[in-house]
Amino acid sequence: MKRTKVVDALSSTDFGKEIIVKGWVRSHRSSKAVDFIALNDGSTIKNIQVVVDPSSIDEETLKSITTGACIGVTGLLVESQGKGQTSEIQGKDIVIYGLCPSDYPMQKKGQSFEYMRKYGHMRLRTNTFGAVFRIRHNMAIAIHRYFHEHGFYYFHTPLITGSDAEGAGNMFQVTTLDLERVAKSGKVEYEQDFFGKRTHLTVSGQLEGELGATALGAIYTFGPTFRAENSNTPRHLAEFWMVEPEVAFIDKEDLMDLEEDFIKYCVQWALDNCKDDLEFLNQMIDKTLLERLEGVLKQDFVRLSYTEGFNILKEAQEKGVKFEFPVTEWGMDLSSEHERYLVEEHFKRPVIMNDYPAEIKSFYMKKNEDGKTMQGTDVLFPRIGEIIGGSVREENYDKLVAEIEKRGMKVEQYDWYLDTRKYGSCPHGGFGLGFERLILFVTGMQNIRDVIPFARTPKNAEF
Ligand code: 4AD
Ligand code: MG
Numbered sequence: 001m002k003r004t005k006v007v008d009a010l011s012s013t014d015f016g017k018e019i020i021v022k023g024w025v026r027s028h029r030s031s032k033a034v035d036f037i038a039l040n041d042g043s044t045i046k047n048i049q050v051v052v053d054p055s056s057i058d059e060e061t062l063k064s065i066t067t068g069a070c071i072g073v074t075g076l077l078v079e080s081q082g083k084g085q086t087s088e089i090q091g092k093d094i095v096i097y098g099l100c101p102s103d104y105p106m107q108k109k110g111q112s113f114e115y116m117r118k119y120g121h122m123r124l125r126t127n128t129f130g131a132v133f134r135i136r137h138n139m140a141i142a143i144h145r146y147f148h149e150h151g152f153y154y155f156h157t158p159l160i161t162g163s164d165a166e167g168a169g170n171m172f173q174v175t176t177l178d179l180e181r182v183a184k185s186g187k188v189e190y191e192q193d194f195f196g197k198r199t200h201l202t203v204s205g206q207l208e209g210e211l212g213a214t215a216l217g218a219i220y221t222f223g224p225t226f227r228a229e230n231s232n233t234p235r236h237l238a239e240f241w242m243v244e245p246e247v248a249f250i251d252k253e254d255l256m257d258l259e260e261d262f263i264k265y266c267v268q269w270a271l272d273n274c275k276d277d278l279e280f281l282n283q284m285i286d287k288t289l290l291e292r293l294e295g296v297l298k299q300d301f302v303r304l305s306y307t308e309g310f311n312i313l314k315e316a317q318e319k320g321v322k323f324e325f326p327v328t329e330w331g332m333d334l335s336s337e338h339e340r341y342l343v344e345e346h347f348k349r350p351v352i353m354n355d356y357p358a359e360i361k362s363f364y365m366k367k368n369e370d371g372k373t374m375q376g377t378d379v380l381f382p383r384i385g386e387i388i389g390g391s392v393r394e395e396n397y398d399k400l401v402a403e404i405e406k407r408g409m410k411v412e413q414y415d416w417y418l419d420t421r422k423y424g425s426c427p428h429g430g431f432g433l434g435f436e437r438l439i440l441f442v443t444g445m446q447n448i449r450d451v452i453p454f455a456r457t458p459k460n461a462e463f
Pocket of ligand 2: 386388389
């Protein structure tokens with residue numbers, strides 16, 4: 001007989017039919033007359049209840065069915081007597097695939113997330129992490145669907161790169177050189193290295209994405225991204241996933257429309273496709289989760305220039321609001337407390353901040369006529385701060401070269417990138433969405449380490 005998944009058994013009304021379900025025991029309650037086993041196989045947050053007549057099964061076998069054990073149950077699907085579920089199983093025969101000794105680290109309910117992070121390989125079997133990773137899967141599907149439906153091509157940019165995309169530091173070097181030998185000899189011979197030159201893990205697929213967009217019209221990347229920032233915060237990972245659409249012939253207004261429409265589509269997808277998991281998280285993790293998700297869909301995002309935002313923050317500070325990093329001069333970089341003040345306290349809805357001071361943004365952004373600001377378009381979200389970083393790109397060859405030189409970067413390293421401006425340049429723009437930050441928002445989880453199966457953070461690369 002073929003195995004039935006719990007999700008299908010629970011929605012089936014084929015009462016009286018014999019089926020087999022297989023999964024992990026969530027709980028086992030015994031009494032003289034009857035045993036109840038709650039079984040979960042990961043196909044849904046819900047367990048199926050297996051009702052067993054203890055006289056029908058060997059006593060030792062029944063006793064060994066403890067929380068965490070893996071079993072297969074053959075039995076009749078019957079209409080449930082209990083509240084809240086339609087069907088249950090009258091167990092006839094039970095096979096034990098894997099016993100679970102009592103030192104099982106996920107034994108107890110209500111463990112802290114910090115505790116569970118220590119058992120990162122086992123936490124996947126808990127209700128909360130099951131819900132989070134089913135939602136994570138669904139968000140990935142939503143992203144592909146959105147872009148496919150809107151005529152974007154999925155474009156694969158390299159993970160190992162010879163370019164320093166953002167002109168920033170913080171990259172992981174990739175090498176096959178023997179570091180101990182290098183240390184002894186005192187010099188690094190990059191010609192001897194695997195690629196014959198210095199290479200790194202990518203911090204963004206954008207620059208290569210621009211090559212794609214200026215050929216295919218509209219592309220998106222979706223893959224791992226690496227940043228060796230030493231930021232131990234609930235919003236930073238050293239290895240995270242980024243979604244980077246890049247579009248030819250787009251201006252700032254259309255780019256902001258795209259950012260808003262895209263995020264709303266993803267949130268709607270979660271509400272439409274992850275109902276059980278979201279209800280569970282709403283109940284167990286954050287009672288305002290569903291309300292917040294629905295709220296995002298109803299409201300237009302505020303579109304705010306950096307200058308307007310800066311003035312609001314400055315005024316708030318003058319009226320007594322305390323920031324850890326004081327609001328000082330126009331041109332300063334805003335930190336997440338400032339972003340969250342605007343979103344959570346002042347406007348009470350998402351904000352797309354734009355027209356940033358040129359100095360705090362990347363070299364490739366399009367400069368405004370004022371010469372002081374650039375067409376960046378970051379999306380700021382409640383509880384998260386920056387969820388999207390985007391911009392219109394500078395398409396003028398001379399202006400871009402001048403900016404690269406001004407920043408002390410090496411023009412020759414960007415020759416292939418500059419060719420998009422040299423040959424048939426076109427106005428274009430795009431953005432990067434931090435996938436885990438979206439998952440944080442959609443699940444109501446508080447720490448980014450808890451929305452990726454295996455987190456990489458400073459001093460932590462387990463598994
Ligand atoms: O703002 P960022 O640095 O933008 C770029 O990398 C551009 N090249 C994107 C583009 O225009 N194509 O990063 C984009 C987003 C951030 O808004 C944030 O959500 C996420 O990536 N992000 C991180 N997420 C987790 N951990 C980190 N260390 C992150 N750094 C950025
Ligand atoms: Mg950014």
